[in-house]
Amino acid sequence: MIDKIKTLVVEDKIELAEMIAAYIGQNPAYEVVGIASSLADARFILNTLKPKLIILDNYLPDGTGINWLRKLRTSTEPDIDVIMLTAATDPQTVTSGVRLGAFDYLIKPLALTSLNDVLQRFKDYYRTISSTTEFKQSEINRAYGVRRDSRIVDELPKNIDVITLRRVMDIFVDDQLQTSSAIGLLVGISKTTARRYLEYAVTMGFLEASINYGSVGRPTRHYKKNA
Numbered sequence: 001m002i003d004k005i006k007t008l009v010v011e012d013k014i015e016l017a018e019m020i021a022a023y024i025g026q027n028p029a030y031e032v033v034g035i036a037s038s039l040a041d042a043r044f045i046l047n048t049l050k051p052k053l054i055i056l057d058n059y060l061p062d063g064t065g066i067n068w069l070r071k072l073r074t075s076t077e078p079d080i081d082v083i084m085l086t087a088a089t090d091p092q093t094v095t096s097g098v099r100l101g102a103f104d105y106l107i108k109p110l111a112l113t114s115l116n117d118v119l120q121r122f123k124d125y126y127r128t129i130s131s132t133t134e135f136k137q138s139e140i141n142r143a144y145g146v147r148r149d150s151r152i153v154d155e156l157p158k159n160i161d162v163i164t165l166r167r168v169m170d171i172f173v174d175d176q177l178q179t180s181s182a183i184g185l186l187v188g189i190s191k192t193t194a195r196r197y198l199e200y201a202v203t204m205g206f207l208e209a210s211i212n213y214g215s216v217g218r219p220t221r222h223y224k225k226n227a
Contacts (some may be wrong), residue, residue: 004031005126008051010042011035011085012060016110017200020055020085023112023185039063046080053103053122058086058093066093069100081126083118085110160200168197169206172225177210179220198223 007030011017021032028226033049036042039062045051058065069082084097087108097105103125104118167187171178184194201207201223208226213219 004047005029005053005123006031006051007053007055008033008045008049009035009044009055009057010037010039010060010065011057012037020110020115023115024055024119025185027116027123030119039065039068042068051189052081052126054068054080054082055085056082056102058084058088064093066096066100069102075099081122083122085115110166126157157200160197164193165197165201168194169201172207172223174226177222177224183223195221 007024009017009021009024009079011020014035017035017037021035024030025032030053033051034045036045037060039060042054043054046054049136056065056069057167065084065086066088069084072080072082082100082102084102084105085108086093086106088094089107094105103122108117168183169185171183178198180191180195180198183189183198184191187194189197198207198209202209205226207223209222210222211219212222
């Protein structure tokens, strides 16, 4: 069993910080271990409570989140994951966030649906890297795929749209097996269209496919969530 993801919220507006912390705390995969209103407080909590994820504002009383992230990448804590949550939209800050390996970059004012999407993707990413000792290509695709999902609208093939893809993916729970026929009925699309989305999810590493030959009729292709 993978432990809860210890999370630190770094935000100087206390009401917003508490709202973010409360929202994250509702997710059973996460545990908020602290709220910091300054970089000094953030460094103390990081050193004492060892969070695995930091929700990081950029504009703080004693410096910028981006500069702290830059220092983290060259410190004894280079593997800490960071989600930027800030009003900073200037090219230098945004591109620095990407180059310094921020898992995602959310712009204020905060939409909770966007935060929820990022938390779900980070959970999948974290569980993949935490439970795998030797990566196969499909697992690498999955680990990188959940990170790319925030840019998925721009990267999807022309015959795949993000809304339908997410509806398809939302059906898969644990190790349940699904067929293209069943997915088509559940989503309200044709079997052929369902197969196209399922095969795309396989190539991205989100799903894995197997063939059931059975005893009568044609072999059936089954899909399940990539563990």
